Amino acid sequence: MEITALKAKAAQIRIDLLRMIHGAKTGHTGGSLSNTDILTALYYRVMKIDPKRPQWEDRDRFIASKGHSVESLWCILADLGFFPKEELKTYSQFGTRLIGHPNNKVPGVEMNTGALGHGLSISVGMALAAKRDGKAYRVFCLMGDGEQAEGSIWEAAMAGSHYKLDNLIGIIDRNRLQISGSTEDVMSLEPLAEKWAAFGWHVVSIDGNDIEALVKAFEAVPEVPGQPTLVMANTVKGKGVSFAENVAHWHHHVPNDEQLAQALAELSAAIEKGKLEGQVR
Amino acid sequence: MAAKIPNRQVICETLLELAKKDRDIMVLASDSRGSAAMAPFAQALPEQFVEVGIAEQNIVGIAAGLAHSGKKPFVASPACFLSMRSIEQIKVDVAYSATNVKLIGISGGVSYGALGMTHHSLQDIAVARAIPGLAVILPADQHETKRMTEALVKHEGGVYVRIGRNPVEDVYESDDCEFVIGKAVTMREGTDITIIAAGETVRVALDAEAELQEAGVSCRVINMHTIKPLDVDAIIRAAKETGHIITVEEHSIHGGLGAAVAEVVVQHHPVPMRIIGIPDEPAIAGKTSEVFEYYGISAGNIRKIALDILGDKDGSR
Numbered sequence: 183m184e185i186t187a188l189k190a191k192a193a194q195i196r197i198d199l200l201r202m203i204h205g206a207k208t209g210h211t212g213g214s215l216s217n218t219d220i221l222t223a224l225y226y227r228v229m230k231i232d233p234k235r236p237q238w239e240d241r242d243r244f245i246a247s248k249g250h251s252v253e254s255l256w257c258i259l260a261d262l263g264f265f266p267k268e269e270l271k272t273y274s275q276f277g278t279r280l281i282g283h284p285n286n287k288v289p290g291v292e293m294n295t296g297a298l299g300h301g302l303s304i305s306v307g308m309a310l311a312a313k314r315d316g317k318a319y320r321v322f323c324l325m326g327d328g329e330q331a332e333g334s335i336w337e338a339a340m341a342g343s344h345y346k347l348d349n350l351i352g353i354i355d356r357n358r359l360q361i362s363g364s365t366e367d368v369m370s371l372e373p374l375a376e377k378w379a380a381f382g383w384h385v386v387s388i389d390g391n392d393i394e395a396l397v398k399a400f401e402a403v404p405e406v407p408g409q410p411t412l413v414m415a416n417t418v419k420g421k422g423v424s425f426a427e428n429v430a431h432w433h434h435h436v437p438n439d440e441q442l443a444q445a446l447a448e449l450s451a452a453i454e455k456g457k458l459e460g461q462v463r
Numbered sequence: 464m465a466a467k468i469p470n471r472q473v474i475c476e477t478l479l480e481l482a483k484k485d486r487d488i489m490v491l492a493s494d495s496r497g498s499a500a501m502a503p504f505a506q507a508l509p510e511q512f513v514e515v516g517i518a519e520q521n522i523v524g525i526a527a528g529l530a531h532s533g534k535k536p537f538v539a540s541p542a543c544f545l546s547m548r549s550i551e552q553i554k555v556d557v558a559y560s561a562t563n564v565k566l567i568g569i570s571g572g573v574s575y576g577a578l579g580m581t582h583h584s585l586q587d588i589a590v591a592r593a594i595p596g597l598a599v600i601l602p603a604d605q606h607e608t609k610r611m612t613e614a615l616v617k618h619e620g621g622v623y624v625r626i627g628r629n630p631v632e633d634v635y636e637s638d639d640c641e642f643v644i645g646k647a648v649t650m651r652e653g654t655d656i657t658i659i660a661a662g663e664t665v666r667v668a669l670d671a672e673a674e675l676q677e678a679g680v681s682c683r684v685i686n687m688h689t690i691k692p693l694d695v696d697a698i699i700r701a702a703k704e705t706g707h708i709i710t711v712e713e714h715s716i717h718g719g720l721g722a723a724v725a726e727v728v729v730q731h732h733p734v735p736m737r738i739i740g741i742p743d744e745p746a747i748a749g750k751t752s753e754v755f756e757y758y759g760i761s762a763g764n765i766r767k768i769a770l771d772i773l774g775d776k777d778g779s780r
Contacts, residue, residue, distance in 0.1 A: 299520070304531070
């Protein structure tokens with residue numbers, strides 16, 4: 183998918199996830215909005231996947247280590263046909279498989295996540311298996327920035343570089359906010375890029391809401407053979423919805439009817455604007 | 464009878480043999496290849512060995528990732544750390560995600576006797592058996608360990624195994640013993656009372672049976688090598704047919720083998736029961752045999768309790 187189309191797709195996914203959260207009256211609104219561009223770039227352009235064969239052996243793997251921002255993932259998997267779009271209505275309802283965290287009962291989800299600090303170790307295992315088996319697939323692991331306080335992340339970071347896993351791509355959704363406030367107030371992370379570099383990772387810092395920059399960064403992997411890559415995706419929590427942007431409160435706040443209408447209007451306008459830009463090009 | 468060798472060595476030898484033919488079998492260590500007796504495996508099959516360093520959370524997560532990719536990982540790490548430090552990874556990445564990871568808790572129970580509570584694993588069975596879908600196994604001797612290891616390779620799903628550090632007395636004459644996950648082994652038939660044991664306490668139970676036989680008591684001995692899934696039928700049969708049950712375990716008296724058996728007994732066929740194990744305190748330091756003796760995990764004490772429960776306190780029976 184081309185960049186202009188990817189941008190429109192990301193806006194559409196934001197609309198879908200807001201409707202879903204509004205309908206269910208629960209969800210991690212802020213984080214899902216901040217990671218939508220990352221997931222859109224991966225699922226519609228970068229990753230080798232086949233919705234008809236979710237277990238295809240050579241597929242690229244995606245692990246949502248920050249499992250709580252699952253709403254964008256559900257909307258994308260449904261849009262790609264991993265399961266019927268109709269099912270999104272069951273999100274967070276009694277007995278659903280579309281729970282508030284990734285669930286491997288759903289086609290397209292590799293592992294159950296949600297407890298922070300697990301995903302990168304799992305990803306190291308997958309990337310290591312690919313290396314030992316001589317397979318070409320890559321493993322993309324999306325982490326939160328608040329999650330960086332988990333010690334297990336750094337155990338996995340060490341192992342990733344020790345085993346020279348250049349088929350492993352860690353992505354940090356660096357929106358600088360966690361549930362209690364600024365990441366730097368809660369537990370200072372900076373200098374975060376330098377920390378990853380010191381752990382032996384090739385670090386690329388980009389605007390994590392810029393689809394073009396994301397695609398470029400992912401498609402360049404591995405820039406340094408023998409080194410895992412860390413994409414520091416500097417994002418805006420609540421991205422795309424003016425009143426939710428950079429507001430910690432929106433971590434898992436649910437929009438009311440009025441807020442939903444305003445958010446959808448803003449996102450629809452963004453799609454229209456994108457179409458115009460596409461025509462100009 | 465074969466020479467006494469530690470169960471960990473048997474696991475290594477058996478896995479090494481099987482892994483030469485099955486390249487998906489992998490062993491992971493947390494700087495524990497020596498203590499797990501896995502150095503020969505690491506040396507012979509480096510492509511099937513993964514050193515993770517002293518990082519128990521990471522080792523379980525990596526194993527889950529490997530298993531998800533079709534590998535058959537065996538994590539060999541001290542039981543005290545594996546069952547506590549990485550319990551969330553076991554719960555989520557192994558049990559919940561349903562990955563085919565075998566967790567081998569080495570130097571379990573009070574094997575590290577003099578090192579203190581940091582190194583004892585006396586709560587591991589309680590924790591592991593509360594996790595949905597996770598099997599829990601304690602093999603009794605080298606022969607059963609060999610059969611168990613073969614069964615583990617064929618078994619699809621998460622398993623927590625606990626073995627001790629030191630060589631143990633045989634309870635089987637040869638490796639011609641049957642081992643089926645979830646199926647208890649009746650080591651001795653009996654009609655007056657049943658002793659149920661697992662792991663290294665099976666030997667103690669057998670010694671107690673010999674003493675009780677001398678005292679005229681017909682004692683059944685059950686080797687409950689699999690604590691989960693539990694052989695419920697064997698327990699109900701023992702309750703109905705012998706009317707009295709004693710459990711003996713190298714574990715806290717809370718939540719282990721005794722508790723598992725009691726859950727069945729009280730709900731299906733209540734009979735007088737006693738639970739022998741480590742009390743609710745940091746265990747005393749010492750060799751396994753000394754610690755066992757101190758807490759009454761001994762043939763003499765089991766005999767005494769058996770006679771007491773049978774209403775024959777003076778032992779004149």
